[in-house]
Amino acid sequence: MNQTAGGAPDRAILARANRAAGDLARFSGRAFRAMEIDTRFLGMIAALLIIWIGFDLLSGGRFLTARNLWNLSVQSASVAILATGMVLVIVTRNIDLSVGSLHGFLAMVMGVVQARYLPEILGFGHPAIWFVTLMAGVLLGAVVGGLQGFLIAYLSIPAFIVTLGGLLVWRGAAWWVTSGQTVSPLDSRFILMGGGPRGAIGDVATWVLAALACLALLLLQAAARRRKRRFGFPTRPVWAEALMAALGCGAVLGAAAVANAYYWPAGTVRQWAAANDVIIPAGGLQISHGIAVPVLIALAAGVVMTFVARRTRFGRYVYAIGGNPEAAELAGVNTRWVTMKIFMIMGVLCALAGAVASARLQSATNSQGTLDELLTIAAAVIGGTSLAGGAGTIAGAMLGALLMQSLSSGMILLGLDAPLQNVVVGLVLVAAVWLDTLYKRRAG
């Protein structure tokens, strides 16, 4: 800095600004602690927002549109579903490389079940076809996952090897189901699981659901606070509770508003109007999509898996095994059975992801889900799941899936070549894990 007459006051101002910045940092640190928010999770949200805003600026405002965000949510759904289970797998120091192939295989089986077998048994277009199909897929997923889990847990074959084998076996099996033929069309109700104008719940249901979610959020928060009071534990200050509640509900209502701001395409509206004898008014008819069904499925999977991970014995054991497998064993935890169950859950989630992905394409192909295992693992790891085991959250992994999909979608929007997209995604993965190791070293 130049030593001008104003130098001294400048330094004073600078010092004061520095102090203020320090105070602000300390205050926000305190605030986060008071709210008991994971700073890591906040970092992820910040990264997501930066990516979104960055793409929006680069694409001239085409990224942050209701339409693009809605599509983003639908495209993220299947990997997000898989990621919720991959967290538990990685937390216990295992890996599952078979999820992409397995979800392709299960989608093929479900395709054949709904398009060939069930119409013969139940009759074409029977309303139960989608459900029976899904249950068949879920059951088969649990069996296949359980088989892999058995080999890993009871025969002590490394998960990497078992699921690497699975990656090849189930991809081959997917081809074998129909000798490589694509199964199409799928059941008309089944394809609602994939989204699209009909596969979304509309504005009223979206608002109702959002309101219920906010209510549940508030009730859970109140219940947690009551419990702490009862045992005389310190509770968060009221302002922190209020701010948390406001942020949570704000996010939920905001997402609902975005989903409702995306309207049916004019063609779909015309078809619908013609089919239902509705006359389209002069200004055009605007029908909201609302939250898409696959997104609901992914959110439900996230809620259930978070509950399982945090509030059940099984979940506690998963994390304890990840922290110290020997200690868990010595404490009397049946570590083998827990491991096998994790892979069964992963199988079930593969069925859900397979259903969502094939429903979105309205057909089942034997190449479906290729490389999804890597996207899923990347989503979990970007979301803070430690490959060393013992740490990771479901919400983080789902956010990781959204982040990865945001990158892909954004780059497509910018017209980047596909190979370049892969380069970027790969670099982001490595950078994210590097940042995470830095963060952990600092946090101790």
Added chain:
Amino acid sequence: MNAHVEDRTPLVEMEEISISFGGVHAVERASVNLYPGEVVALLGHNGAGKSTLIKILSGAYRRDSGVIRIRGEEARIENPRDAKSYGIETIYQTLALADNVDAAANLYLGRELLTRWRTLDDAAMEARAREVMGRLNPRFQRFKDPVKTLSGGQRQSVAIARAILFNARILIMDEPTAALGPQETAQVGELIQHLKSEGVGVFLISHDIHDVFHLADRVTVMKNGQVVGTGRVEDLTKDEVLGMIILGKCPPGATPGPGAA
């Protein structure tokens, strides 16, 4: 300890226990017993087989042969859960804590308290953890932190609290004071005295011969997987015990075992 103890049924009898890993006889025909309210110290060099023998009792290893009796009845101990069902609790040398979860989660690992909805009752577990930890380590307050962030002494307190939380009848302590300072070591001594007065039997594995003479009623010395001998602390000198450990020589004050030179 008085002679009348001998009349009662032993709490634990381990008879002719053998286990080998590959071709190595880690423990060979070892016999030890333990009476209620008694502390039996197991001594020996690293690799003498004392930790292995004790891990058979705690269910971590499965013996190849031999009989374990608890209160006179033959016991089936094939895994840690079996051992716990007989009231056997273990404080391992490595502490065996899940480092990534908090103290209460470690205390209740494998035996979590549940709400009526069958979900984890973390609040109840924390409350009880505060109570038990409060007795062992009154200044300990870090119930929300993963145990990997705790000091060695605090971690040890967590491991000890876990062992006494469920009213152990038989307590195995593998080097319980290795990570502790003098003050905390004295606390462990007090704890052992207290447990003795409640009729708990304690197997103590230690390298510190002073500790052993201070805390134990009897010592059993092992060498190369075999028992050299067993004797009352008051019948033995420290030099005699060192002779048992180093040379495998059983002095007249002790009952010789199969491993006596």
